[in-house]
Amino acid sequence: SYKYSFSTFFITIQALTSLSLAGLDVYHAMPIRIIDTIVGSVIAWAAATYLWPDWRYLTLSHTAAQTITANGRYLDAILDQLQNGSRDDVDYRLTRRQAHESTAALSSTLSDMSSNPKKYQDRLQDGFTLLKTSYALTGHISALGAYRDQVRIDGNDGFAPYAKLTHHIAELLTQMPQTDPEAFETAMTQIRQEFAELEQNTQAQQDHILKHQLDLIIRQLTPCYQALHRQADVEAV
Incomplete structure (x- = not known):
């Protein structure tokens, strides 16, 4: 509920681990996952700050x-x-x-x-x-x-x-x-x-x-x- 940055970090690790268990190429998926995380973080920050501020x-x-x-x-x-x-x-x-x-x-x-x-x-x-x-x-x-x-x-x-x-x-x-x-x-x-x-x-x-x-x-x-x-x-x- 409070450690958003830590939870996002570990969810990323969980996603990469799941891809590995599914037999996919983790090294190929990692850059895409990092880009997705950064874009999602920017969107979430903008929404929480300007659209639905709760801070x-x-x-x-x-x-x-x-x-x-x-x-x-x-x-x-x-x-x-x-x-x-x-x-x-x-x-x-x-x-x-x-x-x-x-x-x-x-x-x-x-x-x-x-x-x-x-x-x-x-x-x-x-x-x-x-x-x-x-x-x-x-x-x-x-x-x-x-x-x-x-x-x-x-x-x-x-x-x-x-x-x-x-x-x-x-x-x-x-x-x-x-x-x-x-x-x-x-x-x-x-x-x-x-x-x-x-x-x-x-x-x-x-x-x-x-x-x-x-x-x-x-x-x-x-x-x-x-x-x-x-x-x-x-x-x-």
């Missing part, structure tokens, strides 16, 4: 970036429903599915890479950090989504500060792959200040639940950003 480990940072931005869109969709009421429409379910599928794609990519740890040892650690934070983000965002009905039923007019903070977190997640360190720190400072203001005004049980989930999401932002951009730097080199 996601070659662009791990891109796969990770898609996962983070998908979580940002998922959080933004939940914010919309926290404000306007819970509804399982097609757009919401599609956004939720994309967030879970992108996290699963990142997990699959790292699983493939971990089968050859020596080759990818400089990328696996940050990759697994990204996977851990991505699963945590998806889980915390989903938990916040499970609370959509309660905000609507309670009719809490004090949700506006939570909406502002949630929007800033979702925006930062969506733009994280393109955000430079200075802009990220500025955004994090703003998010922390808004969260500190919420902590001072927490009163109802609903406020405690919302604040707790947002706190868990905020804690994942910095390690996620650091691992994502270290991974991009490695690929750039």
Whole structure:
């Protein structure tokens, strides 16, 4: 499944051995077989690279970036429903599915890479950090989504500060792959200040639940950003 070059090499030996057992001239067939192998390898490489690319480990940072931005869109969709009421429409379910599928794609990519740890040892650690934070983000965002009905039923007019903070977190997640360190720190400072203001005004049980989930999401932002951009730097080199 993983050692394609080795398997191709030994299949060539197997083909030549079979020809020999069949009583054919191996030395006459060998050049033709080598040419066939080279042509087939070129066709397979072109198809796998351009027609049906499945070498996601070659662009791990891109796969990770898609996962983070998908979580940002998922959080933004939940914010919309926290404000306007819970509804399982097609757009919401599609956004939720994309967030879970992108996290699963990142997990699959790292699983493939971990089968050859020596080759990818400089990328696996940050990759697994990204996977851990991505699963945590998806889980915390989903938990916040499970609370959509309660905000609507309670009719809490004090949700506006939570909406502002949630929007800033979702925006930062969506733009994280393109955000430079200075802009990220500025955004994090703003998010922390808004969260500190919420902590001072927490009163109802609903406020405690919302604040707790947002706190868990905020804690994942910095390690996620650091691992994502270290991974991009490695690929750039």
